[in-house]
Amino acid sequence: MQLEGHKTIPSTPDRVYGLLTDPEVLVRTMPGLKRMTPTGDGRYDAEMEMGVAAIRGRYEGWMTIEDAVLGQSYRLRMEGQGPGGFVAVDMAVTLSPTDEGTDLRYVGQAKVGGTVAGVGQRMLSGVASFIMGQFFGAVAKEARQQP
Amino acid sequence: MSKLVGTPVKRREDARLITGHGNFTDDVRLPGQAYAEILRSPHAHARILSIDTTAAQAMPGVVKVYTGQDLAGRVGTVPTAWIPPASDLKQVPHAVLAVETVRYVGDGVAMVVADDPYIARDALDRIVVEYQTLPAVTDQREAMAEGAPQLHADAPGNVALHWTVGNDTDEVFAQAEVVVRQEFRQQRLIPNPMEPRAATAQYLSATDELTVWLTTQNPHIHRLLLSGILGIPEHRLRVIAVDVGGGFGSKIACYPDEVLVAYAARDLNRPVKWTEDRREHFMATTHxxxxxxxxxxxxxxxxxxxxxxxxxxxxxxxxxxxxxxxxxxxxxxxxxxxxxxxxxxxxxxxxxxxxxxxxxxxxxxxxxxxxxxxxxxxxxxxxxxxxxxxxxxxxxxxxxxxxxxxxxxxxxxxxxxxxxxxxxxxxxxxxxxxxxxxxxxxxxxxxxxxxxxxxxxxxxxGPSQVAGAVGFQGGLWESATVRVHPSGKVQVFTGASPHGQGEETTFSQLVADQLGIPIDDVDIVHGDTARVAMGWGTYGSRTMVVGGAAISTAVDRVIEKARRIAAHMLEVSPEDVVFEDGVFHPEGVLDRQATFAEVTIQAYLAWNLPQGVEPSLEASAYYDPTxxxxxxxxxxxxxxxxxxxxxxxxxxxxxxxxxxxxxxxxxxxxxxxxxxxxxxxxxxxxxxxxxxxxxxxxxxxxxxxxxxxxxxxxxxxxxxxxxxxxxxxxxxxxxxxxxxxxxxxxxxxxxxxxxxxxxxxxxxxxxxxxxxxxxxxxxxxx
The missing domain is CATH 3.30.365.10 (Aldehyde oxidase/xanthine dehydrogenase, molybdopterin binding domain)
Known part of the structure; x- marks a missing residue:
């Protein structure tokens, strides 16, 4: 499943980068993310709660921030296993300055497997866009609160 | 007496089925029964790097967690039972739980047995499996292409079989005025009987007997296969399928799941039940x-x-x-x-x-x-x-x-x-x-x-001879035993295994007509290897054809024996006795007669049987079509x-x-x-x-x-x-x-x-x- 989109965040690229790579901010802003524990080298153990159609539950896994270029770009990888199967995300994020702040662009792939893939597959990309929208909306709100 | 064959007799089985009195595998409740759940691969193709069952095993209520490694050497692999001749069939091993590699989404990886079905289900989430995913291929023509992911070392190019049949077509096609060519796709279908699969197993240590209640179209084939896979002799294995809520072919196969349940029941010396849910069915029951x-x-x-x-x-x-x-x-x-x-x-x-x-x-x-x-x-x-x-x-x-x-x-x-x-x-x-x-x-x-x-x-x-010629690893005859009880009530034991088709009714129609007795005097017994000695089951539209013919033949044998006893009672020779509408009488003489029930009781009392006739009234037939x-x-x-x-x-x-x-x-x-x-x-x-x-x-x-x-x-x-x-x-x-x-x-x-x-x-x-x-x-x- 392709993930692609962009969002304007009212802050500088450096600040936005800081927000997006701060575990505390992520736990506050990412829907369902319950816990992120750093394990070094930009890697975190993570725990998420998600529900797609009738398959709800807690996914445990990891998240890494790779190829990080401070204030410009990074690659986010996540993998989680839960009751309905697995979720894996591999996404490139780039930040560029604009008149209104920062244009955040993301492009990547999400894979789901197991039971969750077989139920409501046609809704999944809609659900994913919705979650991404919620996430970056919350980040934008954080940016406004900490100018 | 009016004939029942050819008339729309209402289905005798429906009263119990539609009032909740059916006896399906999931209805079986045994004292001390535990519940199994199977962890299935979420990946289509992956190597299993590790399986950590510690957390699941530690949960209160969890009895035991099994992995493929635990069972290696203890449980055999699941074989195919159809080996088409000259097809170079690659009989690759099918482990009951994947050991090193998972090969489809739904492949079994571990089984939890717990005191309660919900605990078993929750415990699945606590098993941590580390997978290394491998490239997957789902389309058969892509799978045959060079460079495609390979599933089994013993099947190069993923070719499981290559079979050709027919006569020489070259000349006809070369000379034909018209040749029409078309490619067709027969899409994959998912059979969905109303009842998903289930298995309940009980081991009796006193007699060393294992009983498996199972959603099967062919209990005797299942007994044969389970016996080989588990190493339990057939005479200590019993497979029961009383009511089965449809199959459409999907309950012919022997699946790893029932093997696991049967194994665990013996291993734990405790009844174990597993019932598939619908989501599991979509991925784990044959397509x-x-x-x-x-x-x-x-x-x-x-x-x-x-x-x-x-x-x-x-x-x-x-x-x-x-x-x-x-x-x-x-x-x-x-x-x-x-x-x-x-x-x-x-x-x-x-x-x-x-x-x-x-x-x-x-x-x-x-x-x-x-x-x-x-x-x-x-x-x-x-x-x-x-x-x-x-x-x-x-x-x-x-x-x-x-x-x-x-x-x-x-x-x-x-x-x-x-x-x-x-x-x-x-x-x-x-x-x-x-x-x-x-x-x-x-x-x-x-x-x-x-x-x-x-x-x-x-x-x-069948016929069985053809079954052999085309590589089916079984016979295709059918058995029937017709047992007339002293009071004239009849039980028919059939090796066919109806699971929704209504043969308790149609078989009874045949028997009641042939014996000239009320349909309520006839019961059809099926789906239990301890009550029916042998049979090959229900599939391939064979049940009335082969099973019905076996029953009809067995009833004829019952009538022949009864005719000899009736002739003795009527003091005429058997050739002169006619059997009509449930009554024996000398040809053309209607005032001297013996009813079927009167003959039957004499067969059991045996006070005065003709020379060479043994007591009781029962006959079997093993019908193999031509x-x-x-x-x-x-x-x-x-x-x-x-x-x-x-x-x-x-x-x-x-x-x-x-x-x-x-x-x-x-x-x-x-x-x-x-x-x-x-x-x-x-x-x-x-x-x-x-x-x-x-x-x-x-x-x-x-x-x-x-x-x-x-x-x-x-x-x-x-x-x-x-x-x-x-x-x-x-x-x-x-x-x-x-x-x-x-x-x-x-x-x-x-x-x-x-x-x-x-x-x-x-x-x-x-x-x-x-x-x-x-x-x-x-x-x-x-």
């Missing part, structure tokens, strides 16, 4: 169909068919299921010429491993695929030479005086009257009027079509296609089937209706879809279109009666005819409706989107 077929049909310009050549690629899934290899080969390749006279024909079949759920029989099993391609090809041929498809059929259908007819593959079609069925069906539609109306509607931009399917099938599987049976018929579908949405509506459906004498017209009608809607399900609605990573994206009823009653018009049925010449009761199977005939009838009708667009063929399912896009494309091009 059906899934072929690509490249077909060539040769004929003359004036409409005479001369030969057919088929090359088929069948998706076997990740492992070979019990009957899996026989379905796309024997049950398909031998009958691709259909009901038509053809001097030459050949079939070549590749069975291919892919990272998908294993495939096996699904109602019709091979014969729907064969019928679909020949019936579609006849229409395409008619179109090519500019003739009416009805005329091509009339010209090439075998005539009644041509039987017995041996087809190019050596199948002996022993009887038939195909033109009579076609004529009968044509009395139920007004074909010329339809063609006129079609033209008139087309002028108004409305599209309707009519499609024919003039089919024949082979069923009523040929398949060949039901046939004509189905006609009328459809309309919505030009704006592409939606296909079936507006009229006529089915004329010939299954020989009809034992119970109501039950036969039910079989025909159910079969037809299942076949139309393939034509218009159903289809399993895997994504590129091998994820099954049609894994629920939200995503997989099951046909519903409102999709269909009232189905009109009729019959011609051509008895099977070799079957003692003349019957031919009717359990699969609907599914076999209806798919091409409907697709032919849709293609007929679209003929004005110049669309020759669309692959199934003919969803609104597919049909709309095809019409749109033509309009865009114009």
């Amino acid at each position: 059906g169909r899934d072929h690509y077929e490249e077909v060539e049909l040769a004929g003359s310009r004036d409409g005479v068919l001369q030969g057919i050549r088929v090359k088929s690629y069948a998706n076997m899934g990740a492992y070979l299921s019990t009957a899996g290899p026989g379905v796309p080969t024997i049950l398909f390749g031998l009958i691709v010429n259909g009901a038509y006279r053809m001097p030459v024909a050949s079939s070549e079949v590749f069975g291919v491993f892919t990272n998908t759920t294993p495939t096996d029989a699904y109602r019709g099993a091979g014969r729907p695929e064969a019928t679909y391609i020949i019936e579609r090809m006849v229409d395409l041929f008619a179109q090519t030479i500019g003739q009416d498809p009805l005329e091509v059929r009339r010209r090439n259908l075998l005539r009644a005086d041509e039987f017995p007819y041996t087809n190019p593959f050596g199948l002996a079609y022993d009887s038939g009257n195909y033109h009579a069925a076609l004529d009968q069906a044509l009395t139920m539609v007004d074909y010329p009027a339809f063609r006129q109306e079609q033209a008139a509607l087309r002028a108004q931009g409305q599209y309707v079509g009519i499609g024919f399917s003039t089919y024949v099938e082979m069923c009523g599987l 040929n398949f049976t060949y039901p046939f018929g004509t189905h006609i579908a009328q459809v309309s296609v919505d030009a704006d949405t592409g939606e296909v509506r079936v507006t009229k459906y006529v089915a004329v089937d010939d299954c020989g004498p009809v034992v119970n017209p109501m039950i036969v009608e039910g079989q025909v209706h159910g079969g037809i809607v299942q076949g139309i399900g393939q034509a218009l609605y159903e289809g399993a879809v895997y994504d590129d990573d091998g994820q099954l994206v049609t894994g629920s009823f939200m995503d997989y279109t099951m046909p519903r009653a409102r999709f269909f018009p009232q189905i009109e049925t009729a019959h011609t009666v051509t008895p099977s010449p070799h079957n003692p009761i003349g019957v031919k199977g009717v359990g699969e005819t609907g599914t076999i005939a209806s798919t091409p009838a409907v697709v032919n009708a849709v293609m007929d409706a679209l003929s004005g667009f110049g669309i020759q063929h669309l692959d199934m399912p003919l969803t609104p989107e597919k049909v709309w896009r095809a019409m749109q494309q033509v309009q865009d091009e114009q």
